[in-house]
Amino acid sequence: KTLSVVLEELPKTMKLIVTLKYYEDLNFFEISKIVNLSEGRICQLHAEAIDLLKHHLEDNKIDILAA
Numbered sequence: 001k002t003l004s005v006v007l008e009e010l011p012k013t014m015k016l017i018v019t020l021k022y023y024e025d026l027n028f029f030e031i032s033k034i035v036n037l038s039e040g041r042i043c044q045l046h047a048e049a050i051d052l053l054k055h056h057l058e059d060n061k062i063d064i065l066a067a
Contacts, residue, residue: 006056014049017042 007015016035020026028046032039 003053006053009056010049010052013037014045014052017046018049018053021046 007018010018013035017031020031020034021028026034028039028042032042035042037045
């Protein structure tokens with residue numbers, strides 16, 4: 001539940017990339033065709049999204065493994 005709340009705070013494209021990657025189990029090439037961005041850009045946005053999620057969880061002292 002906590003992770004889904006944090007996901008909602010991501011920009012639309014980043015949220016879509018994370019959703020397609022982890023909920024739909026697509027690779028960056030497949031995601032690039034859906035989002036109409038290069039595979040390299042998808043990789044960059046994915047890394048930024050993960051970093052934002054990580055910082056948000058750390059800033060709010062949320063331990064998702066403790067839940």
